[in-house]
Amino acid sequence: NAGVTQTPKFQVLKTGQSMTLQCAQDMNHEYMSWYRQDPGMGLRLIHYSVGAGITDQGEVPNGYNVSRSTTEDFPLRLLSAAPSQTSVYFCASSYLDRASTDTQYFGPGTRLTVL
Amino acid sequence: AQKVTQAQTEISVVEKEDVTLDCVYETRDTTYYLFWYKQPPSGELVFLIRRNSFDEQNEISGRYSWNFQKSTSSFNFTITASQVVDSAVYFCALLLGGADGLTFGKGTHLIIQP
Numbered sequence: 001n002a003g004v005t006q007t008p009k010f011q012v013l014k015t016g017q018s019m020t021l022q023c024a025q026d027m028n029h030e031y032m033s034w035y036r037q038d039p040g041m042g043l044r045l046i047h048y049s050v051g052a053g054i055t056d057q058g059e060v061p062n063g064y065n066v067s068r069s070t071t072e073d074f075p076l077r078l079l080s081a082a083p084s085q086t087s088v089y090f091c092a093s094s095y096l097d098r099a100s101t102d103t104q105y106f107g108p109g110t111r112l113t114v115l
Numbered sequence: 116a117q118k119v120t121q122a123q124t125e126i127s128v129v130e131k132e133d134v135t136l137d138c139v140y141e142t143r144d145t146t147y148y149l150f151w152y153k154q155p156p157s158g159e160l161v162f163l164i165r166r167n168s169f170d171e172q173n174e175i176s177g178r179y180s181w182n183f184q185k186s187t188s189s190f191n192f193t194i195t196a197s198q199v200v201d202s203a204v205y206f207c208a209l210l211l212g213g214a215d216g217l218t219f220g221k222g223t224h225l226i227i228q229p
Contacts (some may be wrong), residue, residue, distance in 0.1 A: 031214070032133040035217075042119075043217070
């Protein structure tokens with residue numbers, strides 16, 4: 001099992017550019033989510049999905065779009081990047097049943113800089 | 116709304132000292148799960164422990180121990196005989212029974228000096 005994979009590891013964008021951060025998992029997890037980590041802020045939830053075709057907003061969704069067409073993939077799109085979106089982005093997955101899952105499995109992160 | 120507070124922004128101790136990282140959480144739910152994650156300088160998030168709200172038993176794993184007290188809404192983490200390799204940012208997090216994600220504290224940066 002590769003677990004949760006994220007690409008790219010690093011990315012530099014100019015203000016106004018668009019890009020997609022990729023996230024994939026091979027554990028057949030129903031639940032997938034995106035977090036951003038900013039200095040001194042901990043991790044904050046951007047969007048999450050409880051299954052293919054179902055997504056919902058987290059704490060900080062503005063400026064980001066997501067879709068879930070398959071169980072395995074959960075891409076995060078920045079339509080028009082802004083310097084405030086400079087951050088480290090983590091994707092996570094788990095089983096939907098909270099009682100039976102031991103943890104959220106996190107990807108290695110994508111470090112994004114918007115100039 | 117739920118909240119996790121890690122009041123200690125940074126702790127610095129000398130190797131072999133014991134150190135306790137504090138975590139206080141807020142939720143009205145009766146079913147919830149508490150986590151600790153370690154983030155070493157390399158940046159990945161390493162899962163340390165999960166506790167559910169119905170299990171207040173303290174846990175020990177080697178030099179690590181956790182004290183869960185519902186009466187004070189705390190889930191503190193103690194490292195005994197700290198080592199330089201323990202230097203990292205440690206996050207406490209709360210997960211509710213619904214579909215929402217983890218609520219993280221802001222983290223405690225632990226520095227172990229040789």
